Amino acid sequence: MLTLDSTIGELYRTPIGRDLADKMLLQAGLPQSTLTNPLVSHMKIRSAAKLLPGKIDPSLFDAILSLVNREPETVTPSKAPVKPAWWKEAVFYQIYPRSFCDSNGDGIGDIPGIISRLDYLKDLGVDALWLSPVYDSPNDDNGYDIRDYRAILAEFGTMEDFDRLLAEVHARGMRLIMDLVINHTSDEHAWFREALDDPSSPRRNYYFLKPGTPDAPPNNWGSFFSGPAWRYFPEEGLWGLHLFSKKQMDLNWEDDGLRREVLDMIRWWLEKGVDGFRMDVINYISKDPGLPAGDPTVAGLIGFCGVEHYIYGPRLHEFLKQIRREAFDPYGAFSVGECPGLGMNMSRMVTAEERKELDMVFSFDHLETPGHGKYDDYEYDLNWYRDHILQWIENYGTNCRLSLFFNNHDNPRMVSKVSRNKALHPYIAKLLAVLQLTLPGTPFIYQGDEMGLSNYEFTSLDQITDVEAKGFIAENRARMSEAEMLRILNAGTREHTRVLLPGGGQLPPWHAGVTQQTPDPEVEESYRFLLKLRRSSKVFPYGTFELISDKKNAFVYRRSLNGKSYVIECNLAAEPRKPLYKPKKSRLVFDSQPLHTGDLGPYHAQIWEE
Ligand code: TEU
Ligand code: CA
Numbered sequence: 001m002l003t004l005d006s007t008i009g010e011l012y013r014t015p016i017g018r019d020l021a022d023k024m025l026l027q028a029g030l031p032q033s034t035l036t037n038p039l040v041s042h043m044k045i046r047s048a049a050k051l052l053p054g055k056i057d058p059s060l061f062d063a064i065l066s067l068v069n070r071e072p073e074t075v076t077p078s079k080a081p082v083k084p085a086w087w088k089e090a091v092f093y094q095i096y097p098r099s100f101c102d103s104n105g106d107g108i109g110d111i112p113g114i115i116s117r118l119d120y121l122k123d124l125g126v127d128a129l130w131l132s133p134v135y136d137s138p139n140d141d142n143g144y145d146i147r148d149y150r151a152i153l154a155e156f157g158t159m160e161d162f163d164r165l166l167a168e169v170h171a172r173g174m175r176l177i178m179d180l181v182i183n184h185t186s187d188e189h190a191w192f193r194e195a196l197d198d199p200s201s202p203r204r205n206y207y208f209l210k211p212g213t214p215d216a217p218p219n220n221w222g223s224f225f226s227g228p229a230w231r232y233f234p235e236e237g238l239w240g241l242h243l244f245s246k247k248q249m250d251l252n253w254e255d256d257g258l259r260r261e262v263l264d265m266i267r268w269w270l271e272k273g274v275d276g277f278r279m280d281v282i283n284y285i286s287k288d289p290g291l292p293a294g295d296p297t298v299a300g301l302i303g304f305c306g307v308e309h310y311i312y313g314p315r316l317h318e319f320l321k322q323i324r325r326e327a328f329d330p331y332g333a334f335s336v337g338e339c340p341g342l343g344m345n346m347s348r349m350v351t352a353e354e355r356k357e358l359d360m361v362f363s364f365d366h367l368e369t370p371g372h373g374k375y376d377d378y379e380y381d382l383n384w385y386r387d388h389i390l391q392w393i394e395n396y397g398t399n400c401r402l403s404l405f406f407n408n409h410d411n412p413r414m415v416s417k418v419s420r421n422k423a424l425h426p427y428i429a430k431l432l433a434v435l436q437l438t439l440p441g442t443p444f445i446y447q448g449d450e451m452g453l454s455n456y457e458f459t460s461l462d463q464i465t466d467v468e469a470k471g472f473i474a475e476n477r478a479r480m481s482e483a484e485m486l487r488i489l490n491a492g493t494r495e496h497t498r499v500l501l502p503g504g505g506q507l508p509p510w511h512a513g514v515t516q517q518t519p520d521p522e523v524e525e526s527y528r529f530l531l532k533l534r535r536s537s538k539v540f541p542y543g544t545f546e547l548i549s550d551k552k553n554a555f556v557y558r559r560s561l562n563g564k565s566y567v568i569e570c571n572l573a574a575e576p577r578k579p580l581y582k583p584k585k586s587r588l589v590f591d592s593q594p595l596h597t598g599d600l601g602p603y604h605a606q607i608w609e610e
Contacts, residue, residue, distance in 0.1 A: 001069055004061060008048055009041030015075075016312070017068045019343030022365075027301045029371020060297040063308045070314060075345075075352040077397025082542045087276070087334045087359060088401060089541045090127035090175065091437070091531060092444040096409045097134050097156055098142055099500045100447055107508025109500060111157035111165050118168055124450060124524075125531030128175040130278050130336075132409055134162065135181075138188050140247040141225075141467045142498070144179075144280060145186040149265045166273055175275040177334060182262050183281045184248040187240075191261075192249050196236055206258040207249050208241035208291070209233075219293050221306030226471030229306065241291070243284060243310070245467050253285045253319055266327040276334030279358070282320070283339040283350070286313025302341075303373065311341035320350060320357035329356075336360040336403060336444075344392050353399045360403045360442060367411060375472075375492035380417040382431075382572035382603075386555045393440055393545055402441030406432050407449055412496040416455035418603075424574060425454045427603040429523045430592040431570055434605040437530045438559060438568045440545045445527075448501050452523030455496045456514055461486060464495045465510050529590060533607070539564055549580045556580050558610075567608040571600040579606075586610045 002011060011017040012035050021035055035041060040048070045065070049058045082088065101113030111134065121129065133143035136151035143153060152159050169176045185192055195203045210218045217230035218239050223246075230239045231246045241250045251258055266277070287310045294306030320337075328335055337358040339347065343365060350357045368374065369384040389402075396402055406414040415428045429452040436443045458464055461473060461482055469489055476485055489495070500507055502519050534540045543561035550556075553573040559566050566589075569581045576599040590607035600606075 002045075002065055004046040004049070004065070005044055007041060008035055008043050008045060011045060011064070011068065012036065012041065014068050015345030015349070016071050017064065019345045020064050020067065022343055023341070024301050026365060026370050031370070057295060057297045060295050063295045063298060067308060067312060071312075071349070073349065075348045075355070075397075075400070077348075077395055078399035080398055082398045082401075083353065084542070085359075086175070087128070088442055089538070090442065091125070091534065092128045092130050092177075092442065093121060093124075093126040094130045094132065094408060094444055094446045096132045096447060096498060098132075099498050100504055102500060102505030105505065106155070107500070107506060107511075108155045109504060110155065111152070111161040113504065115161075115165050115168055118172055118174075122172045122174060125528060125535065126174070126445065128177060128275065129169060130177045130444065131179060133179045133181055138186055138247065140186070140245050144181050145184070145245065145248045146181050147186045147188045148190070150268060163272070170273070175334075177276040177278055177336075178269060178274050179280060180266065180277040180282075181280040182251065183284045184242065184244060184250045187247045187249050189249075191258075196233060196238070196240075202257055205255045206252055206261075208252055208287075209236075209238045210241075211237055212239050213237075219291050219306065221291070221294050221309075222299070222304045223471075224304060225468050226475040243281075245471075250287075251285070253287075253315070254289070259319070259322065263323065263327050266323065267331075270327065270331040270333055274333075276328070276359075277336075278362075279335060279337045281340060282337040282358070283312060283316060283342055283346075283361075284310045285319055286310065286315040288313060307341060312346055317350070317355070317357060321355075324356055324358075334359055336362060338362045340364055344395055348396065348400050351400045352397075360401050362403050362405065362408075362444075367406075367414075373492075374411065375488045377487070377491040378417075379419055380414070382418060382555075383552060385435075386550055386572060389439060390547065390550065402439075403444055404436045404439055404441040405444040405446065406436060407446035407497060408444075409446070409497050410494050412492055412494075413448075413454050415452075416496075419574060421574070422454065424602055426452050426520050426523055427592065427601070429454075429520070430526045431572075431603045431605045433523070433527055433530055434568060434570065434590070434592065434607065435555075437534050438540055438566070438607065439557075440540075440543070440559070442541075446497065448497070450524050450527040451502060451517070452520030453502075453517055455490070456499055456517070458486060458490055458493070458495065459513055461489070463511055463514055464489055464493055466494050466498065469493050469495060526590075526592065533589065537561070537564055539566060551580065553577055554580050565610045567610060569600070569606045569608070571602070571604040574602040576601055576604075581606075581608065583608050 012021055045061050049061050098109050100109040101117050102109050103112035134152055134156050135146045136148040136153050137143045137145050152162050191203050191206050194201050195207050214232050217228055221229040223229045225245050229243050242248050298308050299305035335358045339361040342363050347361045347363050366388050369380055372378055415425045418428045502517055539559050539561045543559040546558040548556040555570040557568055567581050578599050586608040589609045592605040593601045
């Protein structure tokens with residue numbers, strides 16, 4: 001039990017304290033040595049609170065201590081060989097249905113479109129598909145606001161189309177996982193309508209509906225899409241909690257009946273034969289009882305108020321175990337939880353095999369370098385990625401499994417973040433592919449990565465349709481020019497990864513004026529080769545990892561299994577440099593810049609078979 005009289009060092013040595021402190025250092029742009037230096041680490045927490053007057057509200061430490069003290073358990077990284085599983089051998093490919101392939105010319109990707117591209121995906125060499133939501137939805141957040149969990153969005157097709165998709169995926173020996181959005185539903189979901197309309201309905205307790213007056217929301221929490229996390233329903237005199245858009249109402253997982261209905265729904269999809277789920281913001285489902293006020297210092301650092309009360313809530317483990325036991329395990333379903341805010345140790349607590357919660361998580365701490373937020377226009381230093389992923393690899397053990405990704409539908413493309421110089425983008429795309437497909441873990445490719453896509457250049461705010469961007473625009477319109485908002489959104493908007501893929505059809509009217517990109521055949525060839533190489537042995541999914549060099553701008557490592565080994569050498573920067581790996585009898589099996597002679601070129605990657 002830590003108290004205000006414990007030291008900063010003691011706090012930093014607890015797994016959860018370490019995660020929380022690392023997160024704050026990352027946001028503040030400070031190195032880990034800030035807290036490990038002896039002067040600071042011997043200091044009492046209480047005195048540290050006084051050290052930075054004005055900057056830190058003393059209640060911050062209460063918030064941290066309560067999270068740390070609540071978690072008595074730890075995970076020991078296992079050194080045993082990795083236990084085999086299909087999802088450890090698989091390479092996943094994420095499809096954002098709206099922008100993948102449009103079969104009927106309405107500008108909206110759809111399920112028949114996906115079916116028409118299955119041969120391409122099979123031939124590319126991916127093993128499993130993750131479909132972003134295809135459920136019926138009013139589309140306030142492109143399907144992440146579900147109106148009916150058991151129906152398909154009309155724009156995407158019908159349930160027959162879905163059944164055909166699943167059968168066609170399976171017929172090709174691939175697997176399909178669905179997006180499971182169970183932290184919230186649309187305000188148009190029947191449960192919510194009933195909860196709002198009928199005070200005596202047991203479903204009233206399925207949401208966070210609190211009586212009150214329009215001037216006083218129940219607490220100070222903020223929404224991820226700007227403004228407060230509470231919406232007032234004047235007719236009923238009720239406040240409703242929504243961590244995301246005003247039309248995405250948070251579900252109250254404390255309610256046993258709600259959990260039963262959600263589990264029924266999950267089993268309904270598993271009965272159909274889907275192979276598992278990517279679980280949307282699943283670490284947010286347990287909220288601190290009483291919904292206490294958010295800490296101002298945390299809000300200042302993270303940008304959102306209240307997060308400490310739900311990113312790692314008191315019943316999270318219990319709820320995850322229940323879902324696994326009562327729905328996933330009976331069907332052998334796979335799960336990857338989207339867990340924004342969870343650091344390395346918290347992620348281990350929800351993924352360690354012996355704990356029977358999730359199979360993997362998506363954590364996001366690698367997507368920005370220290371001190372940077374999603375809307376910052378800066379160049380991402382891949383040296384930082386190397387140091388970050390090395391810590392995870394070293395501490396994860398073989399009982400936890402890393403997910404490997406650089407892109408998804410919520411972020412701009414990583415190649416554009418690494419360098420503003422477009423001429424370098426194909427090199428960076430290949431380098432990221434090599435890292436993603438050879439580091440230990442399970443890769444998740446995002447649609448278009450294999451085409452070498454980078455960011456678009458939006459020339460008008462009208463081209464940016466995403467609800468997060470709309471929130472940003474509404475919030476800033478009064479104090480920023482259109483040009484300024486456009487500059488910021490061009491750096492960080494999710495729209496970049498939501499434009500209809502090249503070859504997927506004509507761009508819809510709202511993307512009029514957006515210049516479509518041309519797929520890069522060399523990047524695609526590299527993906528094909530790397531996916532084949534990965535399939536040709538078990539070295540990459542299961543092999544050991546040995547760091548050879550992490551000198552500046554270098555990432556050199558060996559992957560080995562049963563006497564077979566590969567060495568991967570990456571140049572993490574634009575400046576050419578001498579190779580560090582000295583091949584003896586090894587054979588160069590992949591070279592991202594085969595025509596380059598002499599030193600390694602910019603962002604060059606090579607794979608040697610020993
Ligand atoms: O994203 C969760 C999440 O934390 C987002 O706020 C994310 O940080 C943001 O998109 C970054 O710009 C999931 C989904 O992936 C996202 O598409 C949804 O909008 C969100 O949940 C709500 O369901
Ligand atoms: Ca369509």
